[in-house]
Amino acid sequence: MTDSRPVLTMTxxxxxxxxxxxxxxxxxxxxxxxxxxxxxxxxxxxxxxIKVLTGVYDTDEGAITLDDEPVSFTGPMQATAAGVSTVxxxxxxxxxxxxxxxxxxxxxxxLLGAVRWGEVRRRARDLLARLDLALDxxxxxxSYSLAIQQMVAIARAIDIKARVLILDEPTSSLxxxxxxxxxxxxxxxRDEGIAILFVTHFLDQVxxxxxxxxxLRNGGLVGEYLTTELPQLSLVEKxxxxxxxxxxxxxxxxRRDLAxxxxxxxxxxxxxxxxxxxxxxxxxxxxxxxxxxxAGLLGSGRTEVARLLFGADRADGGQVAxxxxxxxxxxxxQAIDHGVGFCSENRRAEGIVADLSVRENMILAxxxxxxxxxxxxxxxxxxxxxxxxxxxNIRPADPEVPVRNLSGGNQQKVLLxxxxxxxxxxLILDEPTxxxxxxxxxxIQKLVTQLSDGGMAVLFISAELEEVxxxxxxxxxxxxxxxxxxxxxxxxLDADRVMxxxxxxxxxxxxxx
Amino acid sequence: xxxxxLTAGRTRFRLPRKQIPVLATLALLxxxxxxxxxxxxxxxxxQVIFNVFIDNGxxxxxxxxxxxxxxTGGIDLSVGSVVAMTAMVSAALLQxxxxxxxxxxxxxxxxxxxxxxxGCVIHFFEIQPFIxxxxxxxxxxxxxxxxxxASIPITDGxxxxxxxxxxxxxxxxxxxxxVLVAFVVVVIAAYTLAYTRxxxxxxxxxxxxxxxxxxxxxxxxxxxxxYTISGLCSAIGGILLSFYTLSGAPLIAVGxxxxxxxxxxxxxxxxxxxxxxxxxTVLGVLVLGVIQTLITFDGSLNSWWTKIVIGGLxxxxxxxxxxxxxxxx
Numbered sequence: 149m150t151d152s153r154p155v156l157t158m159t160x161x162x163x164x165x166x167x168x169x170x171x172x173x174x175x176x177x178x179x180x181x182x183x184x185x186x187x188x189x190x191x192x193x194x195x196x197x198i199k200v201l202t203g204v205y206d207t208d209e210g211a212i213t214l215d216d217e218p219v220s221f222t223g224p225m226q227a228t229a230a231g232v233s234t235v236x237x238x239x240x241x242x243x244x245x246x247x248x249x250x251x252x253x254x255x256x257x258x259l260l261g262a263v264r265w266g267e268v269r270r271r272a273r274d275l276l277a278r279l280d281l282a283l284d285x286x287x288x289x290x291s292y293s294l295a296i297q298q299m300v301a302i303a304r305a306i307d308i309k310a311r312v313l314i315l316d317e318p319t320s321s322l323x324x325x326x327x328x329x330x331x332x333x334x335x336x337x338r339d340e341g342i343a344i345l346f347v348t349h350f351l352d353q354v355x356x357x358x359x360x361x362x363x364l365r366n367g368g369l370v371g372e373y374l375t376t377e378l379p380q381l382s383l384v385e386k387x388x389x390x391x392x393x394x395x396x397x398x399x400x401x402x403r404r405d406l407a408x409x410x411x412x413x414x415x416x417x418x419x420x421x422x423x424x425x426x427x428x429x430x431x432x433x434x435x436x437x438x439x440x441x442x443a444g445l446l447g448s449g450r451t452e453v454a455r456l457l458f459g460a461d462r463a464d465g466g467q468v469a470x471x472x473x474x475x476x477x478x479x480x481x482q483a484i485d486h487g488v489g490f491c492s493e494n495r496r497a498e499g500i501v502a503d504l505s506v507r508e509n510m511i512l513a514x515x516x517x518x519x520x521x522x523x524x525x526x527x528x529x530x531x532x533x534x535x536x537x538x539x540x541n542i543r544p545a546d547p548e549v550p551v552r553n554l555s556g557g558n559q560q561k562v563l564l565x566x567x568x569x570x571x572x573x574x575l576i577l578d579e580p581t582x583x584x585x586x587x588x589x590x591x592i593q594k595l596v597t598q599l600s601d602g603g604m605a606v607l608f609i610s611a612e613l614e615e616v617x618x619x620x621x622x623x624x625x626x627x628x629x630x631x632x633x634x635x636x637x638x639x640x641l642d643a644d645r646v647m648x649x650x651x652x653x654x655x656x657x658x659x660x661x
Numbered sequence: 662x663x664x665x666x667l668t669a670g671r672t673r674f675r676l677p678r679k680q681i682p683v684l685a686t687l688a689l690l691x692x693x694x695x696x697x698x699x700x701x702x703x704x705x706x707x708q709v710i711f712n713v714f715i716d717n718g719x720x721x722x723x724x725x726x727x728x729x730x731x732x733t734g735g736i737d738l739s740v741g742s743v744v745a746m747t748a749m750v751s752a753a754l755l756q757x758x759x760x761x762x763x764x765x766x767x768x769x770x771x772x773x774x775x776x777x778x779x780g781c782v783i784h785f786f787e788i789q790p791f792i793x794x795x796x797x798x799x800x801x802x803x804x805x806x807x808x809x810x811a812s813i814p815i816t817d818g819x820x821x822x823x824x825x826x827x828x829x830x831x832x833x834x835x836x837x838x839x840v841l842v843a844f845v846v847v848v849i850a851a852y853t854l855a856y857t858r859x860x861x862x863x864x865x866x867x868x869x870x871x872x873x874x875x876x877x878x879x880x881x882x883x884x885x886x887x888y889t890i891s892g893l894c895s896a897i898g899g900i901l902l903s904f905y906t907l908s909g910a911p912l913i914a915v916g917x918x919x920x921x922x923x924x925x926x927x928x929x930x931x932x933x934x935x936x937x938x939x940x941x942t943v944l945g946v947l948v949l950g951v952i953q954t955l956i957t958f959d960g961s962l963n964s965w966w967t968k969i970v971i972g973g974l975x976x977x978x979x980x981x982x983x984x985x986x987x988x989x990x
Contacts, residue, residue, distance in 0.1 A: 225877040240875040242868030244935035245861075253861055254878050262856040304876075 153216070155180045155343050156201075156232070156312050161210035163200055170196040174210075174369045176362055178312060178343040183334060185354045185375070186347050188364035189387055189557075189585035194347050197364070198314055202227040202234055214312075233305035237317040239297045241304070243290030248272035250289050251304045275303050279333050295326030299333060306337060313337060314345045319353060320582065323445055323611075331357050349585060351380055363387055388587045409438045409621055413472040415605050416488075416574055418457070420466035426452040429466055430631035432624060434574060434605045439596060441620030441637070442609040443646050449629035450609045451493055454576045457607065458490040459483040484517055486574075489567030491560075493579035493609070499563045502552035506542065506562055507533045509551050513566045536565035541591055557588030564592065574605040581610060593619060613643045625649045681985055682929030682978065683941040689974070690944055693951045701958045708834045713950035718839035719744070719901035721946045723917070724924045725850045726894025728942045729887040731925050732854070733866045734934025735790040737888060739779065740895045741917030742801035743772045745910070747899025749805045751820075752813035752909025761819035769896045775801065776892020780885035790888075798918065805911040812910040815903060823904045839901040846897065851939040863887060867934025923971055924949050927978050948974070 154177040163171040171193045178184050188194050199205045201212065203221030212219050214230060221227040224234060241250045248269045249256075257267045272285040281299060289297055298318055305313055315334070319327050334357060338344055346358055354361065354375070361378055363370040363386045370386050378386075414433040422429030427449045434440050442450050455461045459479045468475050470486050477483050483490070492499045501509055510533050515524055533547045540561040542554075551559055560580055567575055577596070581589040596619050600606055610616050616623055617637060623646060625633040633649050635641050697704040714721075723740050730737045751768045755761065779797045783790050815821075829835030854860035862883040865873040874880045903909060928945025930937025952970050956962045 224875065228877070236875075240869075240872040242865045242872050242876075242935070244868035245864060249861065253865055254858070254876055256858065256861070258858075262852075263858070263861065265856075 152180055154178055155215060157213045158197070158201060159211050159213075161197065161200055161212075162208045163196055163205060164208055169367055171200065171367045174364065174367075175372075176369075177372075178345060179360075180311065180343050181338055181341045182359040183338050183344045183346050183357050185358035185361045186345060186364070187354065187361055187383065187387055188370075189587050192364040192387070192585075193367040194364060195316070196367075198234065198316060198345070198347070202232060202314070228305070228310075231309055231311040232314065233310040233312070234314040234316060235298070235301045235305050235318055237320055239294065239301050241289055241297060241301055243297070244288060246286050247276075247283050247289050247292070247300055248285035250300055251275060251307060272303075275307055276300075279303055279336070293326070295322045295329060298322065298326075298330065302333060302337075306342065310342060312343045312345065314347075316347045317349065318346075319348055319350060327353065351383065351586075354383070355380060384586055387585070409435050411435075414469070415471065416457070416486075417469040417472075418463075418466060418477075421456060421463050421468070422466060423452070423456055423461055423464050426461060426629065427456060428630040429464075430624075432631070432634070434607060436573065436605055437600050437603045438622065439600045439606045439608055439620045441616035441623040442607060442626060443613055443616050443623055444626030444650055445611075448626040448650075449631075450626050451578055452629070453624075453626065453631070454490065454578045454607065454609060457483070457574075458488055458576055460490070484513075484570070487572050488574045488576065489513070489570060489572035490576045491563050491567060491578060491580055493582065499566075500551050500559050503550055505548045505550055506537070506554070507547035509562050510536060510547075510565045510569055514569045517570050532569050533565075536568060540565055540595065555584075557584030560584055560592070561588065564595070568599075572604065574607065575599065576607045576609075578609045579611065580608075581612070581615060589615075613646055617641065617643060617646070680929075682931075682982055683938055683944065685978070685981060686927055686929055686941060686944045686948060690948055690951065693948065693955065697951065697955050697958065704954075704958060707832075709954060711834055711836050711840070713947060713954055714840045714843070715837045716953070717946050717950045718837065718843040719898040719905065720917070720920065720924065720949070721843045721943065722846045722894050722901060723898035724921045724928075724942045724946050725846055725939055726891035726898075727918075727921045727925050728850070728928075728930055728937060728939055729854070729863060730790070730891045731922070731930050731932060732863045732934055732937055733884060733887050734870070735783070735884070735887065736794065736922070736932075737776075737779075737797075737891045738791065738794040738918050739775065739797035739801055740891060740898070740921055741914045741919075742798045742805070743775060743892060743895035744899040744902055744914045744917060745805050745912075746801040746808075747772055747896045748903040748906070748913060749808045749813070749909035749911060751900065751903050752815050753808050755815055755817045755820065756813055761817050764817075765900065768900055769893070772892035772894075772896025772899065773889045774892070776888040776890070776895070777885060779892075780888030783888065784881045784884045794888075802911075802915075805909075809909075809911065812908050815907045815909070820904060820907060824907050837904075839904055842897065842901060846894065847939055847943060854939060859883060859886060864935055867931075867936070869935075920949065920971075923975050926982075927971075927974055929978075929982075931982050932979070 156178040158174065158176040161171050161174045161176070174193065174197060176197065186194050186197065196205065200207050203223045203226060214232065219230065221230065221232070227234070245253065251272050252268050256263045257271070258264060269285050276283055276285065279299060279302070281296070281303075283292065283296065289300060292300070302313070318330060322330065334344055334346070348354060358375050360372065361375055361383065362372045363383065365387060410433070412435070415436050417433040419431040420429045421431065430453070432440070442453060444450050452461065456463050457477060459477045459482055462478050468477050475486060477486070477488070480490070501512070507529060511524060511529050518524065530547070536542070537545050537547060542558050542561050542565070551562055554562065564580065580592055593615065596606055596608060608616060608619055620637050623635045623637055623641065624631055625635065625646060627650055635646065635649065697709075703709070723744060727737055727740060747768050750771060751764050754764045754767065775797055779793050782788055782793050823838050826838050827835035828838070828841065854863065862873065862878050865876070865878055866880055866883055870880060902914065906913070924945035925937070925942050926932060926945070927948055928937070928941035928943070930941060949971060953967050956964060956966050
């Protein structure tokens with residue numbers, strides 16, 4: 149496998165944007181029949197490298213060869229035509245068109261200008277069969293899950309006789325079984341001799357699928373390694389460039405005595421709280437200084453619980469007590485009045501206003517709480533923003549940069565700061581660490597610990613069990629839109645037990661039936 | 662197949678969801694026709710249906726053009742004014758004694774040219790189609806009054822023969838030339854949308870313009886093309902209207918763009934783009950026509966009832982689309 153000549157090489161690639169050196173003298177090579185993981189924190193230059201490769205950006209310096217021929221693509225279309233196809237994180241297909249049409253649109257087999265639909269469907273079926281997918285090719289793409297759509301995107305990409313397939317974070321919105329399907333297809337394509345460049349934030353996936361790893365840091369090349377020769381811990385160290393002791397200390401935090409925290413009146417207590425079609429009625433208490441983790445699979449109702457508690461969706465019934473007194477959480481405005489803050493999982497669509505600056509984004513929630521007629525003095529704004537830019541280590545540390553120019557992790561931090569400025573008593577964090585790099589992830593985890601030590605209650609939602617277990621005092625488990633269990637995070641609780649609860653339901657549920 | 666084979670879960674019911682709005686329109690049309698036949702004996706005469714086509718042939722042609730635009734998620738407010746302008750220009754040129762063939766060519770070029778220009782503005786300057794075509798609408802309407810403040814009669818031989826030509830069967834039922842033209846336009850449009858790359862690109866852009874671009878489809882060219890097509894259809898509609906009225910009037914077809922949009926939407930084309938059929942648009946136009954006919958047959962109802970009924974139907978159909986759209990997600 150490694151003896152053969154590389155199908156693709158990139159040598160001495162440098163690329164600068166005004167004020168930023170995005171890539172500096174990076175080398176990269178890709179062999180036929182390998183899965184090559186490109187690793188690095190957000191802002192390390194992974195996306196830039198891919199965009200340079202596919203011709204979205206020009207290079208300032210450096211050369212790219214494909215089969216020993218120098219190439220310089222003018223855009224993704226030309227790259228695709230030359231056999232370098234890219235599948236992005238967001239599925240870039242049209243859900244209103246059929247599966248077959250999505251694979252072939254733009255290059256349909258035609259007869260005298262008329263699309264030969266029979267032929268389109270037949271070829272689509274053949275192609276999907278090669279990927280071991282049995283789909284109804286005439287069905288609209290939108291009737292299939294995101295994972296299937298992702299695979300249809302891959303089918304579209306490899307049909308163009310691809311020799312290099314670039315997968316840019318294809319797994320970030322897939323659940324475990326869907327990832328397994330994707331990997332099966334990746335292995336198959338690899339065995340057919342296609343070179344796969346794989347970008348992901350999930351370390352486990354890298355070790356499961358990749359043969360070779362290239363690590364970037366701050367726009368520079370750290371090195372190229374065989375996966376088998378690079379232990380996971382060293383990989384993380386190479387990515388962040390420092391020893392990984394930051395995680396220590398967090399671990400012990402959550403093991404504190406839950407009973408001590410749960411004394412006294414809960415900050416928020418809801419019972420029979422639910423919404424038809426979204427979540428079955430549940431009861432939950434959250435005390436000051438408590439971190440409640442919400443675990444469960446994608447689509448199990450985690451986000452729905454958060455939205456109910458924030459009043460973004462209205463509960464059908466049930467009781468709400470705030471500080472022991474009957475209250476109401478029927479609209480976000482009410483929730484904010486009670487000191488609830490909500491960082492949405494969908495930071496692009498529901499949180500960040502991309503065109504506004506870091507400062508303006510941070511001030512939004514506080515301004516809303518004060519009412520629009522009482523502007524926050526600019527000096528006070530600058531003070532607050534400076535404080536949180538420093539505290540959260542937001543890069544670049546310039547409050548006037550439009551948020552769209554920040555990496556995902558830094559956008560997430562801005563969103564966090566927005567709510568922290570309002571000093572909420574209960575902060576709901578929905579997947580705050582998804583799609584961000586390990587350094588930023590650690591910082592956010594540390595921050596959650598600090599906040600709860602300071603007396604803030606946190607509802608922490610994450611698909612990563614380890615993270616939930618590391619931070620939470622109590623773990624509520626969701627399954628099929630029901631809260632099936634609430635587990636105290638003591639010595640006896642580990643990922644396996646939570647997993648079992650997710651998989652099989654809990655005793656409580658059995659008792660209920 | 663092998664054990665690894667994925668039989669991915671298709672979601673729920675098999676009834677082709679995309680066709681539901683069209684089927685609903687078809688059902689509505691049949692119900693309305695049934696009401697007409699049961700209430701008025703003369704309604705069952707085939708000529709009643711033919712008359713609906715004769716009276717609405719020009720509307721149908723314009724609606725076909727609008728279907729292209731709405732399928733991409735756009736809108737064209739200029740169609741009514743372009744129809745009027747085409748009729749005005751034809752009437753004025755004929756009055757000056759220009760040969761009919763030349764007038765036809767010139768009149769048929771005006772609409773597509775304006776459409777092409779509007780499409781370019783929409784695409785290259787990334788301006789909302791609503792505002793661009795609104796400007797086009799004012800421009801074309803202004804040009805009508807600029808040509809003449811009063812109605813210009815058409816006495817040209819070709820026009821009058823087109824106007825009076827009846828294509829009929831021995832039983833005495835007939836259609837006009839405009840119905841034949843509309844029929845040809847519908848067939849060409851349906852073929853284009855279903856079987857050509859241009860047509861498929863229209864659907865792709867309506868579904869997700871960003872994806873269409875990343876899939877390498879010619880988004881800009883297609884956008885400009887649909888406004889040009891809409892302009893061409895408006896021009897043909899204008900000619901057909903001038904056959905029908907034998908005049909060019911500056912204030913004819915005012916507000917027609919709204920009837921056209923209503924017909925397209927009632928015909929099941931989703932306003933956000935990406936789903937719909939020309940066949941649906943034909944049904945939509947027929948629904949409007951049959952409502953008018955029913956109200957005419959009744960005789961006691963004010964003709965404004967047409968608008969009230971159309972308004973109600975439009976609401977119902979948009980709600981239907983919304984409900985299907987929600988299920989879709």
